[in-house]
Amino acid sequence: MKNTNWTLDNTHSEIAFKVKHMMISTVTGHFEDFQATAKTDGDDFNGAVLEFSAKTASINTKNKDRDAHLQSDDFFNSEKFPEMKFVSKSFNGDKLVGDLTIRDITKEVTLDAELNGVAVDPYGQTKAGLEIRGEVSRKDFGLTWNAVTEAGSIVVSDKVKLVVDVQFTKQA
Structure with a gap:
């Protein structure tokens, strides 16, 4: 029975991604x-139920033109699909399995997840830290835009690496 609720400590958490650009460099972005x-x-x-959501319009790759393109219908279509979500089905301390929804397309994904520990901070609050890593195909979620360079390289890789570091605060 799940009887303890935890909320996100946003100041000690981030949801990031990494994707190859032109297959020669890696671009990192975050959801703010x-x-x-x-x-x-x-x-x-073990067995925790985890839920994440991010506003797609909050994407930040440190390039306003690229961010605007990612918010457009070529990618997230933030106006029509303002949120992406993940709801876990199982967590065994090593693997986190759940449903990821982007652009109203839901796919089951398996991510590597590690509980870094549970500790009490100087203010008496119980905190828990998780590191979650994985890789998804952006095309599986309808993010299919691409272009080809003169040399024949694709501009944006299909594979997107997820880098999620979160800290939760136990609720009384």
Whole structure:
């Protein structure tokens, strides 16, 4: 029975991604507006139910033109699909399995996940830290835009690496 609720500590968390550009360099981006919750049996995260959501219009790659393109219908279509979501189905301390929804397309994904620990901060709050890593195909979610360079290289890789570092605060 899941009886402990955890809320996200946004100041100690980030949802990021990495994708190859022209197959020669890697571009990193973040979602600035995101939420997450966890439900556990006490402090035991095995079997935890984790939920994440991010506002697609909050994407930040440190390039306004690229961010605007990513928000357009070529990619996220932030106007029509303002949020992406992940809802876990299982977590065993090593693998996190759940449904990822982008552009109203839902696919099951398996991510590597590690609970870094549970500790009490100097203010008496119980905190838990998770590192989540994985790779998804952007085309599986309808993000299919691409172009080819003069040399024949694709501009944007299909594979997107997810880098999620989150800290939760236990609720009383």
